[in-house]
Amino acid sequence: MNAIVPLQQAENTEFCGGKASSLARWQKLGFQVPDGFVATTTALRTMISSHAGLAALADLVRQGEAPDSAYAEMRHMLLELPLPAQMEDDLLLNFSKHRFPFGAAVRSSGICEDGVENSHAGLHDSVLGVQEAQLVAGVRRVWASGLSERSVSYRQEKRVSMDPASHAVLVHGMVDAKISGVTFTRDPTSPESNQMMVEMCWGLGESLVSGSVTPERLLVDRESLQVCERQPGSQDAQIGLNGHRPVKNPARAKLPEGTLTELFHMCIQIDQIAETPCDIEWSVAEDGIWLLQARPITKFGAKQSASHPS
Incomplete structure (x- = not known):
């Protein structure tokens, strides 16, 4: 799947995660859902594979052989290492297409999130009121939060996938809520x-x-x-x-x-x-x-x- 897809095309949970795929379905059924787009798990896999050190740590995490320090190091890398140039351009292009009048919410959408067995509620960061200049930093922050101590402990306890690339990022419009x-x-x-x-x-x-x-x-x-x-x-x-x-x-x-x-x-x-x-x-x-x-x-x-x- 493409690294970035419109929310309307985000029904594949394997690539778009539980939150985004659910909202895509409700949107198609006619419910009023804030529109947006999804940086799929393909985007995070591409980011990881673009940097040898990050890819090596990700392999250790998947194999269950990573020391505690590896998670903190991966978080730091995801926050600091450059994104592939085309990915950053595509993120900004999709943001500008939507013209979010009240800014955007940048939220995690994990493969194992929002299911009957596991919710992952509150484990990952959400970034609110994001403008175009803040988008890349917001996506990075959500990616990194998937490797926080709380998130890792929860996944270990629930025995769900430890793959560090197992969550997408949903970017959708803020609502001027009363x-x-x-x-x-x-x-x-x-x-x-x-x-x-x-x-x-x-x-x-x-x-x-x-x-x-x-x-x-x-x-x-x-x-x-x-x-x-x-x-x-x-x-x-x-x-x-x-x-x-x-x-x-x-x-x-x-x-x-x-x-x-x-x-x-x-x-x-x-x-x-x-x-x-x-x-x-x-x-x-x-x-x-x-x-x-x-x-x-x-x-x-x-x-x-x-x-x-x-």
Whole structure:
């Protein structure tokens, strides 16, 4: 596969990873997904093979014979060694084609990510608000984060591929979010209850995922789509495209009933198409509801929230 492909053509998980291939499918099904492109696993393999020292360390990692210092050395090389000239030009060309009005999010998309067994949630770096001049550094940072201590330990524990070139990089548009949230289409703390759990915050979802705010939480009946329980959140500041700003009235309900109903319908539709309970990330902007990620919930039983994903 090509080193860089449009998101619409990124359905091959082996080359584009779980996150990108999932979003490509949802986009084709008509869901509103921020458009973008993917630096496939081919791009990372090309980068590694372009430098003899990096390739030698990658071979040790694949064979399970690498000392701990090898991972740190590879991270440093991925951050500092030059990219093949054509690859850098192609990355910048694809970025300029999309004219991301609010900048781009640069995120990992691993082969073993976002599946039923393994989510890899929060293990790799994401870089937000990226402009063209920052793109190459953002891609490098995501590549290097795949060799962090946390990422390596997780893959060793789960006994998944240690291939350092096993993840792609998704570059897609930022959303000027007024509200962001996460929906578990079956409440993971009480899967027998036939309820969804919805958590939301003001602004971008980074506040929610990082655990820096107490989100508003709704429990919603999966059949009637009626709110069974509402727990107000606590949030003094929100993250927007231009940084932090105060929340004027943090106690008020975040979404009107009509938008809530539309959100609930979208989440149930995704659940039904996927034929499994899903963990869905979304944002609401002036132009509607945007789907940012949808992956199977990897386990039930333990208390979960968006700020402590499985």
